[in-house]
Amino acid sequence: MSDIIYMDNHATTPIAPEVLEVMMPYLTTHFGNASSTHPFGVKAADAVEKARHQVAELLGCSEAEIVFTSGATESDNLAIRGIAYACREKGNHIITSTAEHHAILDTCHALAADGFETTYLPVDKYGMVSPDDVEAAITPKTILMSFMYANNEVGTINPIVDIAAVAAKHGVLFHSDAVQGIGQLASDMETLGLDLASLTAHKIYGPKGIGALYIRRNCSQPHSLFYGGGQEAGIRPGTLNVAGIVGLGAACELSKKYMEIGKNSVTTLRDTLHQKLMASLNDIHLNGHPEQRLPGNLNLCFAGVQSHAHLAGLKRVAVSTGSACDSESVKASHVLVAMGVPNELALTAVRFGLGRYNTAEEVDIVADEVIKVVNRLRALAPEW
């Protein structure tokens, strides 16, 4: 694998060496259950509370506002389902958008079977939600809205602060699937104005299978999805994944350190890759907002080149078509469809996700390989 260049950091990131190092003792000698009262348990519980502090520091919130989960899919389910059932007396209407991750969309679809109503707002050609549309969709029955911080496919950053102002004005709770934004963009919950936010460690150079849900104090507490022990104030029962939690905490602390340096250097590499491709290939189209976009995101349609053939041709580059979860599918990405990208063009989309460890040299190699593959495939296509 060492000769394959990894540019799929929206799907997942490698574990930072600093994160792995602090996790290791909790996979070996410090194996205690954080609920046990003997020294093994106390050691584990101390590590969990240190990690909770590290997450809270990144989010600018208090430790009591963090609930550890198995990742963002669970956090999204807990936020949407948990709040829906907790606030059922107040109303049954939830607002979200057509460009959300399936962890949100499918949870909302499932709630419909139980009498909840959902409005799926359209997004503009960049994949962005309009705060005016949000305001217009609110009814007296609206209890919750959920809009992602930054889109995992096209990187577009939603106007979270403006949407939060609308939510607050109407007394509606605001959840964000903030997986792709936290640790890369402003992450202070108070400034963003969020009531609930989902995050996951494996998008910020931490381990897979661990995440958290931020729940603002004084906000309605979501009903638990599970029955069991009383861990995490009963909101998320189950033996804590101590090593994972330690990894999440360390990843949060590290991402604070990297945020500014990382943002600038990753954006420069991303723009260099874009310029190199544009200089040598015609008919390539940028998906997502040209400026309000994640630093490492470059989602391009290469007209005439089916993305699965494109990816198969790339021998030294790991990138993705649409979202990783959909990479087996030949259906156009629901995000690109929601943005109004014509189906035929949407099927040519490739997502480059640059990250902390990519280099200028790698950008040169990736650009050369993509240009060669696209030219070769276009030469084979009759319409080219």
Ligand SMILES: Cc1ncc(COP(=O)(O)O)c(C=O)c1O
């Ligand atoms: C925006 C977004 N939400 C949710 C998820 C799911 O996260 P997890 O893998 O932690 O369940 C992902 C990961 O692909 C994502 O990008």
